[in-house]
Amino acid sequence: MARMVALVKGRVQGVGYRAFAQQKALELGLSGYAENLPDGRVEVVAEGPREVLELFLHHLRQGPRLARVEGVEVSWGEETGLKGFHTY
Structure with a gap:
């Protein structure tokens, strides 16, 4: 089990990116959260099996239809026991 922190830049706020991340994470059985940052990026923190996190990362690099991920x-670390997947 691992923890992944992804800082996503581009046109990722106001385009459904956090909801997209939440949907994909729940489909993959991951825990964590997605949060808008003041600088326009989205921070996505997820925990689960490393190979599933790698697949999730592939989805994050694509984003939803209206997003433009630049x-x-x-960064990777050890899981901390997050439960569910939330957006802030």
């Missing part, structure tokens, strides 16, 4: 900065 880059994703990713």
Whole structure:
């Protein structure tokens, strides 16, 4: 089990990106959250099996139809026991 923190930049606020991330995470059985940051990026934190997180990351790099993802900065760590997947 692992923890992934992804900082997503581009046109990712106001286009349904957090809801998209939540839907994909729940489909994949991941826990975590997605949150808008003041600088226009979205922070996505997810926990689960590393190989499932890699698949989730692929989806995050695509984003929903109205988004334009310009880059994703990713860091990895150990899970902390998050439950459910929330948006803020």
